[in-house]
Amino acid sequence: MSMERPRAGQDEAHRLATLKAMQRLLPLMCAIYFLSFIDRTNVGMAKSALQHQLGIGPETYGLGAGIFFWGYALLEVPSNLMTYRVGPRTWIARIAITWGALSAAMMFVQGDWSFIALRVLLGIAEAGLFPALMYVTTLWFAQKDRSVAVGWIYTAPSMGLIVGSILGGALLQLDGLLGLAGWQWMFLLEGLPTIVLGVILFFVFPDRPKAASWLTPGEADVLESYAAGGASPHHVKGAWLTALKQPTTLLMGLVYFFNQVGFVGLYFFAPAMVGQMHASSPFIVGLLSSSVGFGFLLGILILPRIHRHVSNDFVFLAVLTAGFAISAAVFMVIPTPAVRIALFVITAFFGGGILPIYWAVSMKRLHGVQAASGLAMINTIGLLGGFAGPYIFGLVEKSTGTSLSAFGVIVVTAVIGLALIPLLARAFHANAHAFPAVEKPA
The missing domain is CATH 1.20.1250.20 (MFS general substrate transporter like domains)
Structure with a gap:
């Protein structure tokens, strides 16, 4: 029985530290993924206006909407390697700031080629975000807790589709304000919050438990110990x-x-x-x-x-x-x-x-x-x-x-x-x- 008590106490310490980490990190992780879905899908709300005002036809719209995923897919692995090298805080902040700026820049679309070019750049900028968030879960959470964390992160895109559609519809009604079309206001006002959140993440998002000022040394140690316990050694070349x-x-x-x-x-x-x-x-x-x-x-x-x-x-x-x-x-x-x-x-x-x-x-x-x-x-x-x-x-x-x-x-x-x-x-x-x-x- 004497061997069980220390382990039970360590498990309880880990449970409490995990709860604290989830309360601190998951809102930020969900927020950035939520904004990414608003910024990648808001072209859906702008489709009709882009067609009528700029002459962007349905086939060009479909190409531009989907071509986002080319840059995202091709650069996903290199981007995630950068997450490992420079740390999640710096790299996720970089992703957010650049894609927020490019999302806002969609207000300057003039026709087919500028629409497609900005969608390609948006995919390149956002590449690696989801894998980076998954990488963060491996640094902070034990294997048994990762499914809970990932489940919460997955609610972000669904909420992005709900809120983004309603918000986009409301912003489109600003058509004509200060000489801008409604779709221009939508891209601008939905891109700027992403830039702001990226800056916030750079200053408040810790790379790993031992870098978190809101954890005690003991809490940081137990989180890193349990998270490392789920890793598998890479023996075979x-x-x-x-x-x-x-x-x-x-x-x-x-x-x-x-x-x-x-x-x-x-x-x-x-x-x-x-x-x-x-x-x-x-x-x-x-x-x-x-x-x-x-x-x-x-x-x-x-x-x-x-x-x-x-x-x-x-x-x-x-x-x-x-x-x-x-x-x-x-x-x-x-x-x-x-x-x-x-x-x-x-x-x-x-x-x-x-x-x-x-x-x-x-x-x-x-x-x-x-x-x-x-x-x-x-x-x-x-x-x-x-x-x-x-x-x-x-x-x-x-x-x-x-x-x-x-x-x-x-x-x-x-x-x-x-x-x-x-x-x-x-x-x-x-x-x-x-x-x-x-x-x-x-």
Whole structure:
């Protein structure tokens, strides 16, 4: 019994220190990710104005909306290496300040080429933000606490879609104030807070527990000790290549890719779709478009909790993917606006709520340096789906004359993703010896 008491006391000290760290860090981490989603998706609210005032057609809009993900994907790994080298505080602040400035600079768009160029630069500036936030969780939190931290961080993009749509609709109504168009006010007033938060982060966000003035030395020591306890040694030279060579990595990346084609396309084109339902004002367009973010939020709050009680990961993935396809198909056959708004919620519930499940399934079977390389590859493939989705949605709108028909893209890509899931399950089972699932602690 004498050996148990010190350990129990250490566990309690760690629990209290973790709670303090979460209360201090997670609001800042959620805030910066929240603003990033507002700044990357606000072009959706500006789509109609850009088309009518600057002549930016749906296919160019789709290209510009999606091309953000090219720079983001290609520079994600180098950017995260910089996070490691210079520290999260400096690098996340740099990301925020540069992307906030570029988001505000969107007010100077003059036509197709300036629109596309600024979207490329915005993706380059923001590259590495999400991996940097994940890296921070490994420095501060034990393995058992990371899912809680990541869950809270994932609420930020869903809230960004909700608040961003409503706020964007309100700012568009400033049209003509001081000679600026409503979309110019929106880009300016949504970019500036990101710059301010970046400056704040530089001064208040500690790199690691021992740099936090609000922790005692004992609290910092116990946090770093438990966080390091989840790390795996990297013994084998070239071990990071192992995950990249596995079919499981490619197949999971492809399943994620096809999800992102449909889901990213949906949230970039939702305001245009609502506008084509004859919404009466930009504010109403924004309010109704927020239904996508609301469905996303419900999905990430509910589905991971159900997943805890599911024995077969791949059946669960298949059910959610089928729900994504079916809700989109129902949208296409029921023209009633009220029903379609409800189907925005349901479709986003499945399409967005499945995202934490992808990472939970992958992280269960990838460890140490293999996890670093494998998860980065899966995310990079998915980000390319984020480029393809808006571009394909734009092409469909151009050819059909309505963005609402792009729900057919969701149906097709979800069905392809559904067809890949049995192959993914087979690949995971075949490679179980290389990537055994992590067992829950007793």
